[in-house]
Amino acid sequence: MPALNSIQVDKLFRLIGTPKAPVIIDVRTDEDFAADPRLIPGAMRRPWAEVANWAGGFRGRPVVVACWQGHKLSQGAAAWLRQDGAEAEALDGGVKAWVDAGYPLVPEAILPTRDPQGRTVWVTRARPKVDRIACPWLIRRFVDPNAVFLFVAPGEVVGVADRFGAAPFDIEGDGIRWSHDGDRCTFDVMLDGLGLAGVKPLAHLAMIVRGADTGRPDIIPEAAGLVALSLGLSRMYADDLEQLDAGMLVYDALYRWCRDATGETHDWVSHQPKGARAKPVTA
Structure with missing residues (x-):
């Protein structure tokens, strides 16, 4: 006890x-x-x-x-x-x-230096789709719930990172820690670097993110659905931070599915009490 x-x-x-x-x-x-x-x-x-x-x-x-x-x-x-x-x-x-x-x-050593309010600061390219929503979700849920994310023009990411003490992610360049590595997307790289790759639901979610972000929906069926949701959110929100807020719910749901519900099936009676299920019709 x-x-x-x-x-x-x-x-x-x-x-x-x-x-x-x-x-x-x-x-x-x-x-x-x-x-x-x-x-x-x-x-x-x-x-x-x-x-x-x-x-x-x-x-x-x-x-x-x-x-x-x-x-x-x-x-x-x-x-x-x-x-x-x-x-x-x-x-x-x-x-x-x-x-x-x-x-x-x-x-702790792998994280960016915290600002005066104790928050980590991260910067990436504007108009996010998959990785640039998945990675902030991972950071806010498993690293720093108060993390700050800056979305800027692609050519300004490195400069903003330098001037504002932010960690750049999901962008190519020398010395960029958090970016694609071969067939692996930035979400994969973050899981490894942050010591979270052994969390099974996150590893399962990583396959979905990888398939959606690298154009390989054949890796896992759910990847195609994540592509559709990501593109839909991008069309719905002109503001990147509003899109991130909405995307958090998508990844919350995917994480819980990966953790608790991959073996659950759904049909038209699956949520009815046992006694209320319709009896089969006989001739």
């Missing part, structure tokens, strides 16, 4: 990647973080000793706090968050329990 006001790692893992995932705050000491500088997917770092200064920013929100072993730092910070109006729990067993369970961790 988990301790009072705490959450177990398996439950948290099920919540991550969904729109209703809690805010995850890593309050490990600098020494503990230096020993393993990786984050639970979607987590942000905050100093435990300054909780009185930052707790108010999470008022009214579900929060999970993680220290190394789930003892005094996370318990104390979660209690402080609760008294400041957040729905806060400590991670039972801490980051150590997460590591021991074999769940994925995102290396």
Whole structure:
């Protein structure tokens, strides 16, 4: 049984990647973080000793706090968050329990430098279709829920990245980390680089994105549907950020299908209660 006001790692893992995932705050000491500088997917770092200064920013929100072993730092910070109006729990067993369970961790060093508000900033070409919506979805759901995305003219991506401290993605060029690699699309490359390739639903989703983005719908049947949805969204929205907001729902649905529903079939009676199903008509 988990301790009072705490959450177990398996439950948290099920919540991550969904729109209703809690805010995850890593309050490990600098020494503990230096020993393993990786984050639970979607987590942000905050100093435990300054909780009185930052707790108010999470008022009214579900929060999970993680220290190394789930003892005094996370318990104390979660209690402080609760008294400041957040729905806060400590991670039972801490980051150590997460590591021991074999769940994925995102290396902090590979992420762009955070802005003064603690957000990662990313830049890509305007008028997104597949990869340039799929990758922001991945980042917001598994890396940084507050990530900022800048959509600019193709020729300005590298310059904007340099001047604004942003990470360029889905664009060709020397030294660009997040781009196509042979037959793999940028989404594939991000999964590997961010330490998320072992998450089976994401690996399944990656096949759909790859097929849609590289013109190979034969890879998996759902790729053709994603192409249609992506092109439709591009026609519906002239504003790239509005298109991204709408596209988030598409990828939320695809992720949940990959995670929970690939074996489910649908017919005209599949959602009726058993007793209400029509009896076969006989002559």
